[in-house]
Each structure stands twice: as structure tokens, then as C-alpha cells.
Amino acid sequence: MKVYILDTGYLETDKNNVVGGATMGTYSNPHVKNEWIKLPVMAVLIDHPDGKILYDLGSNPEAMNGYWPKNLQEVYPLYQTKEQRLENQLALCDTKPEDIKKVIISHMHLDHAGNLDMFRHADVYVSKADFMQAQTQVRLNADPLTHGGYIKADLDVSVKQYHLVEDDFEFAKGVEIINLPGHTPGLLGLVVHLENEGTLIFPQDCVYTSEIYGPPAKPSGLLYDSLSFFKSINKVRSLEKKYDAKVFFAHDDEFFKTIKVAPKYYK
Numbered sequence: 427m428k429v430y431i432l433d434t435g436y437l438e439t440d441k442n443n444v445v446g447g448a449t450m451g452t453y454s455n456p457h458v459k460n461e462w463i464k465l466p467v468m469a470v471l472i473d474h475p476d477g478k479i480l481y482d483l484g485s486n487p488e489a490m491n492g493y494w495p496k497n498l499q500e501v502y503p504l505y506q507t508k509e510q511r512l513e514n515q516l517a518l519c520d521t522k523p524e525d526i527k528k529v530i531i532s533h534m535h536l537d538h539a540g541n542l543d544m545f546r547h548a549d550v551y552v553s554k555a556d557f558m559q560a561q562t563q564v565r566l567n568a569d570p571l572t573h574g575g576y577i578k579a580d581l582d583v584s585v586k587q588y589h590l591v592e593d594d595f596e597f598a599k600g601v602e603i604i605n606l607p608g609h610t611p612g613l614l615g616l617v618v619h620l621e622n623e624g625t626l627i628f629p630q631d632c633v634y635t636s637e638i639y640g641p642p643a644k645p646s647g648l649l650y651d652s653l654s655f656f657k658s659i660n661k662v663r664s665l666e667k668k669y670d671a672k673v674f675f676a677h678d679d680e681f682f683k684t685i686k687v688a689p690k691y692y693k
């Protein structure tokens with residue numbers, strides 16, 4: 427089994443969206459300057475003996491050409507080269523979208539479910555709680571300002587079959603799905619046990635950055651349920667200890683520079 431990290435470009439945003447209250451004024455320093463930071467966006471390809479599995483899909487390449495509403499282009503502008511488009515990252519691993527029969531999506535936000543239209547032929551595994559929230563949120567009101575981080579066009583895609591996940595389970599030999607709610611009502615993380623390089627944990631947006639992870643853990647700027655969020659971080663930490671695992675921080679620019687990206691792989 428091989429695990430490839432796909433570099434699908436990056437977003438930029440105010441740091442307060444990533445670490446809640448990152449810039450706070452004080453009596454002696456009332457006018458704090460905001461920080462504008464870079465957030466790499468990764469997808470993960472698992473070349474498994476039973477078939478290739480893709481975990482998360484990055485953002486739609488037309489995001490900044492009107493696929494995203496203006497407010498999200500302003501708050502989370504996407505930067506993506508031609509080489510960083512999902513199909514070209516897959517090509518680095520000798521893989522075409524049609525080779526992938528199983529897709530797992532951590533949650534339905536704009537930087538994780540953006541290329542679903544390439545996988546209409548696939549079985550797609552999503553968190554039931556997040557999928558229900560996303561579908562409801564994009565349909566109650568036509569105004570995209572009410573849709574939060576979900577894009578209606580992403581949610582309109584039909585696939586072979588959506589599978590709504592509620593419990594933790596072994597998805598394939600050596601690949602476990604774990605539920606990490608908090609950032610959104612539901613979120614699917616991945617634990618992958620490799621022969622040579624041990625256990626890798628992908629908590630995606632449950633743990634944006636190493637600063638969020640701590641200890642002590644910090645709240646992210648975007649939280650659906652703060653109590654579940656901290657419980658989920660503790661769950662990641664206990665799995666890290668149990669397996670002496672390597673935790674991959676979803677959107678950490680410094681961390682991203684330290685990992686192997688496709689065509690290199692973990693095995």
C-alpha cells in the first residue's frame with residue numbers, strides 16, 4: 427500500500443479564520459495588525475491492493491472564475507496552477523479519475539468536495555451529519571451568503587452511490603475511517619497503517635495546524651460545535667499515542683513543507 431499526498435494548491439485567509447482570536451488587541455497594544463496566511467490544500471491517494479481510494483478532492487479549478495460566490499473568493503482566495511489541478515496531481519501517480527472507484531470526503535466544504543463531478547462513476551463515502559447539513563444549508567435559501575463554506579454546485583453532483591457514514595469502521599485492510607465532529611456537524615478522518623512507515627493519521631479540518639493541535643489545543647475560527655471539536659482533537663491525540671503515529675495537519679503551510687508530496691509516497 428502506498429500513500430500519496432496531492433498538492434492541489436492553496437487558499438489564503440485572515441489567520442482569525444484558522445486560529446480563533448489569533449489577533450486580539452490589549453490595553454498596551456490595542457490596534458493589532460491582522461495576519462493574512464497561506465493554507466495548503468491536500469488530497470490523499472491511497473494505492474491499496476484492493477483498489478485505489480481517494481480521500482478529499484480539493485477545490486474546483488473554476489472557483490475564482492465564478493464557481494464560488496464572491497464572498498468566498500474574498501475570504502478564501504484559491505491559488506492553483508495547472509500542475510496542481512486534481513487530475514494532473516493524480517497523473518503524477520499514474521492514475522486517472524476513472525481508475526478510482528471509491529472516494530472518501532472528510533466534509534463537504536469548498537476545499538474538500540470541489541471536484542466531485544470527476545467521480546460520478548464512484549462510490550462516495552461522506553459523514554451523514556455533515557452531508558445532511560450541507561444539503562439542507564444550500565437549499566433553504568437561494569442566496570449563497572447563507573451557505574457558509576458549502577458550494578451548491580458541489581452538492582448538486584450525482585454519483586454512483588453516496589454512503590452515509592455514522593460510525594468508525596475499517597474501510598479497507600489497514601485503512602480506518604474515524605468520526606471527528608466539531609468543525610462541521612460530522613467529519614471523517616483517516617487512519618492508515620503502513621508496513622514501513624507506521625501509522626499516518628489524517629484528521630483534515632479537525633486539526634487545521636500544529637498550533638491548533640497544541641497541547642493545549644486551540645479553537646479554530648470556524649466551529650460548528652466547540653465541545654465536540656475539542657473531544658475530537660483528544661481522540662486524534664490518543665490514536666497518535668496508541669499507534670505512535672504521524673499526524674498530518676490539514677492546512678499548515680510550515681508542516682506542508684516537511685512532508686513528501688506526489689510523486690513521492692509513504693509506504
Ligand SMILES: [Zn+2]
Nearest residue numbers: 535537538631
Ligand atoms: Zn479545509
